[in-house]
Amino acid sequence: MEKGHRNKIRKRFKEIYQTKGIICLYIADEFDFMETELIHLIQRKFEYIYHTEIMGRRF
Numbered sequence: 001m002e003k004g005h006r007n008k009i010r011k012r013f014k015e016i017y018q019t020k021g022i023i024c025l026y027i028a029d030e031f032d033f034m035e036t037e038l039i040h041l042i043q044r045k046f047e048y049i050y051h052t053e054i055m056g057r058r059f
Contacts, residue, residue: 002029023049 006024010017025045031038 002026023053025049 003024003026006022009022025042027038027041027045031041
C-alpha cells in the first residue's frame with residue numbers, strides 16, 4: 001500500500017479509520033506481480049513493523 005491508497009481509505013472510511021490502525025509499508029508500485037524482490041521487501045518491512053510497532057503496543 002502506498003501513501004495515496006492509505007489516504008483514500010482514510011477519506012472513504014472516516015469513522016472506522018479513527019479507531020482502527022492502518023499500517024502503510026510505503027512500497028512503490030514498480031514491481032511485477034509476485035516478483036521475488038517485492039516479496040522479500042514485504043517480508044522485511046512487515047517483520048520490522050511487527051516487532052517494533054505491533055508487538056510494542058501491548059494491547
